[in-house]
Amino acid sequence: MPACPCKKCATAIYSSHEHALRPPLAHPPGYERRSRLAHGRRCCTNYPSGCMRRSLSCASRRINFKRALGGNSRSVPRKSHPALLPTLSEHTMSTSFSPSHDHAAGAPAAPKYALRLKQPAFWNTPNPAMEERLLADWRATGQRRQVGAERQGRPRYWLLDGPPYANGNAHFGHLLNKTLKDVHARYASACGHAVTWRAGWDCHGLPLELAVEKRHGPQAKQDPLRFMRQCRDEAAHWKDLQAGAMSRLGLMADMDRPWLTMDPAREAASLSLLLELWQAGLLVERHSPVHWCPACRSALAASELERTVKERMETFFSVPLTPASCEAMARRARRNGAAWPEGPLHLLSWTTTPWTLWANAGFGHPRTGALTVATLAGGVRVVLAVQARDRLLRDDPSMFSHAGQGFDGALDFAELRALSLAAASPLTALEAPLLAAAFASESEGSGFVHLAPAFGPDDFALHESDGVRLDCHVGKDGRLVDVGPVPMPAALQGATLEVASQVSCAMLADAGLLVRMARRSVETTMCWRHKKAVFYRASGQWALDLHKGFDGCPEGLAQRALAALDATVFLPDDKARAPLTLMMSTRRFWTLSRDRLWGVPLPFFRHQTSGELHPDTAALWRALLDRVRTEGVEAWQACETPAGYVKSAQSVDVWFDAGAAWHSAAEDGGGQADMVVEGQDQTRGWFLSSFLLHAFKSPLPPFKKVMTHRFVVDEEGMKFSKEKGNAPDSAALFARSGADVFRLWACSQDVGDEMKWSATSLRQATQDAKDWRSFLRFHLANMEDAAHTARPSTLRDLDRLALRKLQAARAEWHACMDGGRFYQALGCLAQFRQWASAEWFELSKRTLYCANDGSAELASVQWALRESFLLCAQMLATVMPFACEEAYLAWPGHPRASLFLHALPAREAVSEPDAALRRAESMLAWRRALQPLVERTRALVEKGTPVCLVFGAGQDPEVPQDAQNPQNPQDPHGEERLRALFPGCFVLQGEHARALDMWEAGPVGDGVPVRVGKPAVRPHRCGRCRDYVGAALEAPGLCRQCVADMTPGVTPM
Template identity: 30%
Template sequence: MLNPNQSDTCRSMSKSSSSDSETSANADLYRDTVFLPRTSFPMRGNLPKREPDWLARWAEIGLDAQIKQQAEGRPAFTLHDGPPYANGHLHIGHALNKINKDVINRAHRMSGYAVRYVPGWDCHGLPIEWKVEEEYRKAKRDKDSVPVLEFRAECRAYAAKWLAVQMEEFKRLGVQAEWANRYATMDFSSESAIVGEIGRFLLNGGLYRGLRPVMWSPVEKTALAEAEIEYHDHKSTTILVAFPIVKDPTPAQALKDVSVVIWTTTPWTIPGNRALAYGAEITYVVLRVDETREGALLEPGAKVLVAEALVENFCKEAHISAHHILYTLPGEALEGAVCAHPLRGAGYDYDVPMLPGDFVTTEAGTGLVHMAPAHGEDDFRLCKSFGVEVPETVQDDGTYAPWVPGFAGVHVFKAADPVCAALTAVMEQANTAGTAPAGLVARGELVHSYPHSWRSRAPVIYRATPQWFIRMDGESALRQKALDALDDVTFVPAQARNRLTSMIENRPDWCISRQRAWGVPIAVFVEKRTGEVLRDAEVMQRVVDIFREEGADAWYSSPASRFLGADRNVDDYEQVFDIVDVWFESGSTHSFVLGQPGLSFPADLYLEGSDQHRGWFQSSLLESVGTRGISPFKAVVTNGFVLDEHGRKMSKSLGNVIAPQEVNDELGADILRLWVMNSDTNEDLRIGKEILKQQGELYRRLRNTLRWLLGALDGFAEEEALPYDQLPELERWVLHRLTDLGGLMARAVETHEWVGVYPALHGFCTTDLSAFYFDIRKDTLYCDAPSSLTRRAARTVLDHLHRCLTTWLAPVLVFTAEEAWTARFGDAESVHMQAFPDLPAEWSNPELDERWTRLRAVRRIITTEIEGARRDGTVGSSLQAQVELTLSEAEAGEFAGVNWSELAIVSHVDVLIVPQSGSVYGESEQGGILHGAPVVRPAEGEKCARCWKVLPETGTRAGAPGLCLRCADVVAEREQQIMTAAQEGA
């Protein structure tokens, strides 16, 4: 018989091409009596053309409105959409994310939940502003000369344009959402809610202004969040610098005429140095230089302090060929030591205290670290704790300030040469004077991972500036509250919990201010006399109300008195114009999206990429816990990044970018959706032309399964169906397998763990159905009489299979499932209005499954022998064979009632029983012959022209030439029906 993935036309052609002329003539005679599949569901999907037609159809019938109406009264399921940036066409990561969400939403809806999915967009901040500035740069236009309201209007228009483009691209992917009810952070209502959230932190004491080093982009002239940073290899100049000790606390004056040597990869921070750090538990040595090699800057006789564990590395770097140790001392002995800045005498005439730092190690350098408190978090904390000043040496654009001696106006990324030149000059003078060395000891280069702005791709620096922060610790205890809130959150995959937890445990206070123009301003006032932020609920409420009506532009267009009110003097207050971090904005979306009718708070689920542990997941958690005391989500699902099929990051330069728009146009969105759900989304995913080609093959098999079901169900009516207790064992086994898959679907809906679900569904279609059940039952479906109970039973199961498979595939193959549903039931109702079938508990029969696992193992042994017989020419097709099957007494009893010829698709099977044998076949799923392999030989008899079985009875019925008795009865019954119909018509 034919594989169900072959066309039925081929079957008819095969019959008519028989070498036996009499059989061929009879085949033509009985061709119309075979119940071949018929369906309007085409073999080819032609998805790029048909999918837009389905979208238009759904819009025409108002499917979204029907779905919303159907949901009334159901329990709610809320997946809150993390907003993508509205600044360009969708990329493959967007497609992965939205398809994943759409599948989960659709599956919950078909499981009986009310699902309102409100899509959103992030429209503020640097990504949008940078794009507008790019246009300015192309036009040679100075952004700073453009009035702020005009610039903001251009940013708004740019974001609105791309929001509309992305919305249509998401729709083309088959994503169902409340598109007319979308949210955007630049909506007036959103801006009002965001500033209201800032106000909550202001009034509860969580918001403060302070000085602390933050990641700073000199190119974009703004502070950056950790989530806006990416790391690339960068070549840095490394230097060893000597700081002369001017105060020796050791009793034996072991540090007299000694210099402390530090190593740094940031020479530009030397002008900002204000201290040195040592490790209290580290052992140090005073090393005297005896001999040097070419290139050395230290002279013989110089004495320096370095960690004992790093002496060898130090000597190599400093070109020292011979030395000896004068003293060994513990780190704690350095307490109270003071050094001079290496540029003392050139405007840096201050003392440099040595301070204990628990972050100092002996992994690299010298075991001594120079502290520039304005340019490092450890530096800042240590110096502040000892009362050391934090100087401002670097300006917004990355150049040294005018008051920095010797380097004013120099850009920090071009400062290595002038800093080294100045330090070299100092060292030469020190050597001449014969005192403790000062200045440059050695210079080198290092390629290392360095932070860059993800927008400009330019390297960033740490820079201490006045910024607005949200406290993580102290009275608010935000850190601990956030960690406690995570105890009740489900993570998929489970290990993602550790990632988010560790990030919250180690993060500093949240810097929420940015020095830009496009966004929601941190709309607060600072009292000039005290420097204290104004915490006035009435002022804050006025800001919120005005923003709701006019948007955040009102902060720039209105006088301060409008917000402060008549009882305050505007001259007493500074109006703050920093804008809030976009991560604070997106982290606030729960406040103006969730809680609407049908949208629960907390959300049932947040789903984003793994990078959002340091981004949206974290900012949403901190924002919600800080203002409401609870997590905004009950569960978090994380997916990996998309790489090319070789595991490389996608880039235009490599030519390996796969755009979702191109996949839609070439293959169809259903192929892209299938790729998502066939992938392990918990890990990084791969995609490429070959991978998409493979998905196309998987799709073809699923489509052909649906097509064969539809064809075999042609004319099926409910009265044809049989109850469960009248079904043959094979049909009951198929229904049991449906309960397995139904349970798999239900667990995925409940747990959000979808990895492996659709590969299992595909495996069922190809292995259990096409290669097994359909193959066996084609003879019954094509050749039995319509009244046959076996045929009715098979069609009963096919009905269940079609309903289950079409609805289970609907969340993924949204267009194909609709086509397969309407091909059978018409377009009066969409498959997307259906529920997942509620399968009866009696269908579940694990014992039956075990029995059929053993039966299939024996069948594989039989079919293997048949294939061998075909290869050696003993038989042609399997129906030309008869088999002698050996069974033990126990196996014969276990398999009693099995129709082996039907199961093996041969014309006849003789069962031989081996007495007193425990088993002939092994117990493994693969089976195994212990003794007595099946014997295959040509079947005895003639080939039936209708069913192709070779039987002795063929042609024995008078008036039915070339037919077996079964087929003769079916043809006679059909002729009688035709005659009766004609008489009734007459």
């Protein structure tokens, strides 16, 4: 008999009919040999530890039957290979009790018996290469179209894809978002819906213009038509790159026919909607301050802004009041019977934007409040609010030489309007009126605030109501320009806002007007693209009036959108509703115009001298529409300009393009989408624009359901960003771990909170993927092929209980999926998986491996496994499509070409369990209670200590006499049923329930005590099923059950 080739032992590893050692087996790539000896060294490394023909351990010379039967064991290889699958057989052990019984070298080999053990071509470890092959097969066979044809005529489910911007590579947020969308789409398809989901991209706007300028130089804009074509090519380039990265996720989206905002048909649809809004009187031109980004060189809408707190310099300065104003104030004070100083007075004012001082047009003050006169440290007497004087004294006592308490309350702000007061502008010396302003406050500054109507909406409101002068001396690039009426100093011309502030303060100091400068934290508005501060700048802009009524909707767009918002379902929670409600209810105008070329144009022709629009604007607009449908928006640059008119150089806000997606989606069914899934930042962008524009056409919401999600952060809680470079490389991640692992991680997160990505979370997702694959693999290894579809006439109670638990898990899964709580849906399935692995699978292994082929119990468990596999694979495939499709294709004789052609069976209410199921559940609960005792017993057995589990104490009349109860000492088959509940343990019951030494007791079930002790009878171990029995074994070393299970004609090998 050949000895072990490792030379460490003389154990015979083959049966006597094998005459020579086979050559060493070649291990496939990635195969890991993990079998180790008790003394820590490897043994029999030429033979795979995972195959059924295991070498014997040098330490114990025995076979670990649990590992052979597919149980959890660290020695099971991570990967198997078809080349390593030998004949399904198993060594036997000596029938003596001790598991460490030695076999003498050269002793006759123990016989081998046939077992039902299969090795499916589906491994526990995720395989990225297999995912790539499946992806290629799906593309080659047109799987998405096949599923669409299968669902033809079923209820439609339209998932509208909120378009990512076609600029740069796909980032982590894109992949997370597409994964969540795909889970929704696959869930709807599994429920039998005909899913429509076309991938979308936003392809207009400034970032693409900047990219083209960077690639072709700033002179690229000199030829507008060529520049726009270059922008179109740039967008197409990035769209293709992003689509390739997103496709690796296995999306069921239509990537071959994506919807792009730059498609000529969609550009024409947006232009048509814009024409309707203009004709309805909702698109209006306004000359007013708007948020302006010098980096964008364009106005910004509220949805393009972010807010932060930054430090700014608070500047206090004094300006002389006109002599007439000083006399008027003194007369009014004397009339009030109060003291007031004679002679010249200054006004103490303040600002946080010194660069606007050149455009000063007045000073605002509160409507009410007490005034006083204080003397500055330099001797200048200034008028200010009493409340402001007291605060400034606390902050800087050296600011005043005399606080002027004797003048407190001599005048009130309410009296100033009747006096028509004025002061000199600080830099230009032009006369500037003092005006009551609702936004001015005694609690800030000095009580008098500098007014520059071109650079603030509140100041501009005074320009409209009181005729305050409007001078805008800042250009599109954020630099100062000389626009009069007073010549601007050379130091200010062309200066940036920061430099202009410094120069203005220096001019105040030179004139002796600068009083105090101090840093102050103020809320600053930022451009969401450039993360730089923006400012208000007066310019002519086209805007959508959100409160103006129109035909069929007297309440206006905002109010109708608010009503539609109330009818929209938000998932997984309602957090996104509040900001949307706030923005809809507080915004009066939506500024649409942008000073950009690449986008849907505002096709207006304006007269060169009068500035009036062309009288045939509507006809010209409709003519342009016909050209845009074929040529795209480039047609606007190519069309001729009527004589005497100037063509508009403005385009529409990109959120208008994306927000009109429902209007231009007739090929998708148009109208109302069933679902949208976007990040929470879209509340100010795509969600808002979609609700407002849809309100123009319908009182219904544009989407039935809206799912929002938060963002991915790193281990330190920092948001992933390109600038920080803290996001992982998705291509490397997919190549190493596969897309299923990423999808499983994404769906295991609570998307309502920030989602943390770390090495730990990746390891957990990888382990979860292995657990799910192992779960599917057990089904494949033990169920019949797909041709066996007939339900057995009777099912075991355990199998019925398993299927009922699966139905209950499915009901919870549906509720969680409908609510967008994917992590909870996975949890429902994971709970079933854990229960099945610990109890259903564990207690079914003997039947699966050892039962006769004609056994009714075997037919029952195999059919139940088939039902479980199909249902679990379909539910899990929403999250792990690659693994489930691979498992389905590994099922011999699978009935369809793809798992995704199946639809989930109709939902059924989970029925109440009958008496048999309740009894089975009771038995399992009793078993779980005893599990700690059982594990300690098994550990002692593994160490060679002869112990047994003792149930009952002989004849006990108080024990129920239920013959089907394995705890019943009167049951003649009780020991067999107890062995089935506690495999691997030596069990004694009834009249054999005696032990020489009892030292540990477990829970009492139905009055039956359970103890651990040394057996009084000699145990025997079956050479086939490895169970311990008290009765003598049948020849040749088999228990009575195995003899009965052996099929006719099968003899020991």
